[in-house]
Amino acid sequence: MEKKRSISMAVIKRLPKYYRYLRELDKNDVDRISSKELSEKIGFTASQIRQDLNCFGDFGQQGYGYNVKDLLYQISVILGLNKAYNTVIIGAGNIGQAIANYTTFDKMSFNLKGIFDLNVKLIGLKIRDIEIKDMDELEGFLQEEEIDIAIICVPKSRAQGVVDMVTNKGVKAIWNFAPIDLKVADDVIVENVHLSESLMTLSYLINERNEARELTEEE
Amino acid sequence: MEKKRSISMAVIKRLPKYYRYLRELDKNDVDRISSKELSEKIGFTASQIRQDLNCFGDFGQQGYGYNVKDLLYQISVILGLNKAYNTVIIGAGNIGQAIANYTTFDKMSFNLKGIFDLNVKLIGLKIRDIEIKDMDELEGFLQEEEIDIAIICVPKSRAQGVVDMVTNKGVKAIWNFAPIDLKVADDVIVENVHLSESLMTLSYLINERNEARELTEEE
Structure with a gap:
């Protein structure tokens, strides 16, 4: 339990994404996955993945990677999805x-x-x-x-x-x-x-991109 | 324009919140506000507010604070809300x-x-x-x-x-x-x-709190 105390909000916000990808892998009958393979799918670096998951326990095994079903279950418990x-x-x-x-x-x-x-x-x-x-x-x-x-x-x-x-x-x-x-x-x-x-963030990004594009065109 | 290039996503995500609070202030006919007063309302520190807004230009004036209507307008332009x-x-x-x-x-x-x-x-x-x-x-x-x-x-x-x-x-x-x-x-x-x-984040936080509470009760 002690481990959980210092988990940053950034890590917490990434957990549902791990859960989503692992559920897809499990659905597609993938049994195990390395942090490198998971990295290619999910878009976080392999070291970030290892670091994130280490916050909650020892899930991976050197040379084997992660057992998908097991990790999916563990993350669902961490997320409290095993409760109603x-x-x-x-x-x-x-x-x-x-x-x-x-x-x-x-x-x-x-x-x-x-x-x-x-x-x-x-x-x-x-x-x-x-x-x-x-x-x-x-x-x-x-x-x-x-x-x-x-x-x-x-x-x-x-x-x-x-x-x-x-x-x-x-x-x-x-x-x-x-x-x-x-x-x-x-x-x-x-x-x-x-x-x-969220919509304002989108309009900000649209304008930022358009301005960058105009600058490039002027150059 | 050059200034905008290095704005972090964290700052960008805070802008709509500034916009929302300034619009409320403007609606309530507040003409000007110091970063300290704004800080008390919005929950960011005064230095964070000054730092955030400095990313986009010189809005505040020493000893005067921010002109609400002006800052609201400037942020709406930064957010691209002046366009359709x-x-x-x-x-x-x-x-x-x-x-x-x-x-x-x-x-x-x-x-x-x-x-x-x-x-x-x-x-x-x-x-x-x-x-x-x-x-x-x-x-x-x-x-x-x-x-x-x-x-x-x-x-x-x-x-x-x-x-x-x-x-x-x-x-x-x-x-x-x-x-x-x-x-x-x-x-x-x-x-x-x-x-x-978002809902998974909520269930994570509920469980984290409940576990912390159980630990406290055990002590």
Whole structure:
């Protein structure tokens, strides 16, 4: 356990990518892979791969490489994918509905337990057999159900208020789609998906490239 | 222009956050702000803020701080938000529809020009006045329209093929929602939104925290 304490966020962010590539290899019946071969697929250097994986234990064997099935399993445990998580979606607008319909998450043992919205036109509708409930029922719902993750898909003006309420009711992890930096207690984990920031990064890179191109053409 | 060449991806990824906070300040009629005050809001250190912004020019004034409106404008130019971008959405499933309905993007001058899908049940339907077209029409469409960004919302098995086609037709920027690392030519920009990787990061952090908590309780 002690080992995990000093893992940097950069390493953590690379783990799902290892998981994704190893799952593909396993699907294609690849039994073992060297860090060099994995490097060619995944695009990290072989030494980076060895260093990353060494943070979590001794997985590879000199001259053999990694056993794909074993490493895949180990990484899935490290990522906590061997456990099940109960989730609720708060806000059943475009993004909330898309997330509710996203079947991949079920395969990953994220169990959607409820969907909540303010909009009377949405309340009572079903998404994949789960009825959209009135926001007024959320507080009571959280008292009865043990929810691990609240998925926040409400407008930014309401996001902090909703998060204050759900964390008060004991939810300790937030997957946040609202374009706002949430304020939470130290023991609450927030993972953000800020779509508009991602799109701004893209437009920055487009302009940077175009300017570089113009400079080259002028030369 | 020379200045821009060595900007690190870490700085670039922070720019949209500056933009977001400055826009809020401007909306609230705040005229000027010191790096210290901005630091308290945004959560980066004051020296980090000065260092980040110095990458792009001399914005602040000793003893005065930053002029909010001016800095907001400058950052919007750096991010390329003063220009308009024509986009297409490829794949009108859950995520594609959510993105098509996401009105914020319009405010940012991302003009959705077309939506394409294979599914005959979707073709002909309209999302915000834009008819979903048959994928077969995409190639011809790209020949006629100048598209800056293709938004990829197809399943991962089809993503690379679609991207090969659109980049061959001259699209040089991809906003990718498929859970796959795309292979593109050097002059094509790809910005990924990998939702399942984000969710895995969250489950990692939940487990890391729970294990730390168990250790503390044992002590």
